[in-house]
Each structure stands twice: as structure tokens, then as C-alpha cells.
Amino acid sequence: MLQQILRDMYIDPDLLAELNEEQKQILFYKMREEQIKRWSEWDRNLDKEESKMKIKAKFQHNNSKHIEWLKGADGEVWVWIVGEAQGDKPYEQICEELMAERARCQAQKEAEEQWKQKEAEIEKKFRDAMAKEKARIVAEKWKVEIEDRKAAKLLEKKFQEELKKREDEERRRGEEQIRQREELRAKELYLSLKRAQLQSQRNENDEQEWQEQLRKSKAADEDRKHKARRARAEYHRQSLRAIQKGKVAGLSNLFQNTNLSNGQESSQEHNSSSPAKLHLPVQKVWERPARPISKDVIVRWFKEEQVPRRAGLEKDSGQIATWFHGIISRESAEKLLMNMPEGSFLVRVSEKIWGYALSYRHQTGFKHFLVDASGDFYSFLGVDPNRHATLTDLIDFHKEEVITSSGGELLLEPCGQAHSPPDFSILFG
Numbered sequence: 001m002l003q004q005i006l007r008d009m010y011i012d013p014d015l016l017a018e019l020n021e022e023q024k025q026i027l028f029y030k031m032r033e034e035q036i037k038r039w040s041e042w043d044r045n046l047d048k049e050e051s052k053m054k055i056k057a058k059f060q061h062n063n064s065k066h067i068e069w070l071k072g073a074d075g076e077v078w079v080w081i082v083g084e085a086q087g088d089k090p091y092e093q094i095c096e097e098l099m100a101e102r103a104r105c106q107a108q109k110e111a112e113e114q115w116k117q118k119e120a121e122i123e124k125k126f127r128d129a130m131a132k133e134k135a136r137i138v139a140e141k142w143k144v145e146i147e148d149r150k151a152a153k154l155l156e157k158k159f160q161e162e163l164k165k166r167e168d169e170e171r172r173r174g175e176e177q178i179r180q181r182e183e184l185r186a187k188e189l190y191l192s193l194k195r196a197q198l199q200s201q202r203n204e205n206d207e208q209e210w211q212e213q214l215r216k217s218k219a220a221d222e223d224r225k226h227k228a229r230r231a232r233a234e235y236h237r238q239s240l241r242a243i244q245k246g247k248v249a250g251l252s253n254l255f256q257n258t259n260l261s262n263g264q265e266s267s268q269e270h271n272s273s274s275p276a277k278l279h280l281p282v283q284k285v286w287e288r289p290a291r292p293i294s295k296d297v298i299v300r301w302f303k304e305e306q307v308p309r310r311a312g313l314e315k316d317s318g319q320i321a322t323w324f325h326g327i328i329s330r331e332s333a334e335k336l337l338m339n340m341p342e343g344s345f346l347v348r349v350s351e352k353i354w355g356y357a358l359s360y361r362h363q364t365g366f367k368h369f370l371v372d373a374s375g376d377f378y379s380f381l382g383v384d385p386n387r388h389a390t391l392t393d394l395i396d397f398h399k400e401e402v403i404t405s406s407g408g409e410l411l412l413e414p415c416g417q418a419h420s421p422p423d424f425s426i427l428f429g
Helices: 002-008 013-017 021-060 091-140 149-245 295-306 330-337 391-397
Strands: 344-349 355-362 365-372
């Protein structure tokens, strides 16, 4: 299950809710390690590709242009920071002047374009008026009717002067309108540039806030790493103690003492007052889905995979352990543990993973730990775990060794059934 989470880099929210805080911290730490590993591999491949491209470009562009930086007396690249050199205006004043100049130039350019259009309109207007007047003079045959041609010329000149005067007046009004528009436009552009500058400053403030959040995130990552390393060191010490005590199985001798070599448990005598011992045949392993999808599938998984591994049975007597429960919810488990003393516990079949959930009663509430049983051993999910051959071995081990170093959880008193028939009857039926 852990390998699948690291491969997909995703954990279902419902599954995450089942983990305790220490398991979450270590799982996130492992996922971050996997991210860094993938990123490093991607970065190495990118460097290789860039090196190939540079070599190829070197042969293709030997005569291409290049940039040569101007260097100062110290041999370093010469840098001039505007506003900080001696005699420079303050940076804010330079920015204000640049924005005002940009606005003025833009407004002037727009005014020139508008004046060209206006001038063309004026020329066309008076050219058409002159042509119309000449046509009227020709039509009325003034030159024929008036003997004094000089008078006719004077009349025409007078009319032209009148038109010219009107044209100049029109030009003056047009220039005044354009000038006013130019001033308004310059103010609009300046305000626009000012707003852009303020927005840029706000973005800089946002960048500073983001940097602060990034710093806090990195600090939280370091804290998680520290907790994860401390927990892993504690699990390592537990493993060494367990190996010395002979309570953690290697994968090669996982079922060496389960007496299942002939597919059936050796028969044992029992009296009428003790519960019946199970005789469980070994069945062929079935092809299970990636995750539990229904209660029927969980029951089949338990019968075909967990029953042959004697899950939930006491090691010596072969009876169903007092602490073992069926497919019950977290809420039901907490109700059973509600009036129990600190250190009470039960194990229930999980609906989230192929495994179990250990529900534990501590002083102020409850804790729940997922137990991964998807492989050929039993271990808590999300940590560098002690690997146990059977579910009972895991429970017995943590009757003497704490589950987490921060919580100090020891399994003291098993929580049994509250109703009849027992909630695990569907699993062994």
C-alpha cells in the first residue's frame, strides 16, 4: 500500500483521516523524498539535453553574434544602479519624470495624428467651397455680364480672402481643441502609469508575503523531517529490541510455526467451556482489486487471504482473540472503548485498505492506527515499520513496546464483543 501511495503521489482523504499524526508526518516526509528524487532525476536529464543542444549549436553557429559585457576597473562587469550613483536624482523622482515624459510623448503623438485628420478635413471643406463658388460664378456668367473684369477679379479676390479668413479661424479652433485633448490625454496616461506602478508595488508586497509563507513552509518541512527522523530512529531501536527478543519475523520464515503445511491446522482437544478452535483450510490466493470496493469483497479477501494466515487468532490456543472485531466503523469502535480504561484497544477490519485498524483508548480520547496487510507481513502504514509474521505478533509486540515514541501507547487491555452474535461472525462463517 505504501509503495502504491508513493508511486501515485496521492493518498485518499478518507484513508489519510485514518492515520495518526506521527504516521501522517512520516508519510508526508516519504512523499517529499520521492518528489525530490523524481525532480533530481528530471533535472539531470534536462542538463544532459541542454548540453547536447549547446554542443550542436556550437557547430552550427560558429560565426554567430555574441554579447560582451563592459567591465570596470576591478575587472568585474560594470553595473550602474539608477538613482544610487552620485549626482543621480532619487529613484522615485526619476520614475515620476519618466512616466510624465512617456505620457506627454504618447499624448503628443496622438494629437499629431488627430491634427492630420483635422487639417485634411479643413482643406477638403474649403476646397469644395471654392470649387462650388467658381462653378456658381461660371454658371451665372458674371464675367460676361460685368464689363469691368477688374471688378470681377476684385470680387473673386475678396471672396478668397473671406474664405481664407474663415479657414484660419477654423484651424485656430481645431488647434485649440487638439491641444486641450492632448493635455487631457497626457493626464489620463499619467494616471494609468501611476496605477500600474502602484499595482507593481502591491505585487512586490505580495511577493514578500509569499516569501514569508515559503519560509514558514520550509520551517514546517524541517520540523516534519526532524519528527520523522526521530520516529524512524525509535522504530529502528524497537526493531533491534524485537529481533533480540525473537518477536519480529523475517520474510523467509513468515509462517514457520503456523502448522499449515498440509493445508489444515493440527487437531487439538478442547472442553465444552472453551470456544471452538478453527480448522481453516489453505485456499488459493485470488486476484484482489487495488482497494476494497465493497463489504462482500472485504469478506472474500479475509476468507481467502487472512484466514490461512490465522489472522485474529491467538498463537497458542488457536481461538479468536478477544481484541479481534469484524468490519465495524470507527464510531462503533469508539463506542466500545468509551467506558474502558486508558490502554484498552481493539482491532477491526479496515474498509479503506487491505488490512486492519487498531483503535486505542488514551487519556483524553481515541487514536486509530492503520495496519497494512497487503503484503506478506503486518506493519503500521506510513512508517519504517517492524514487520510481523502475524497480526497476533504485532499485537503482542506492542504490549511491551510503545507504538509511537511521542504518544507512548502500550496495548494493555483488549476490548471484547458487546453483542451476540459477534461482529466477526460473517468473516468466519
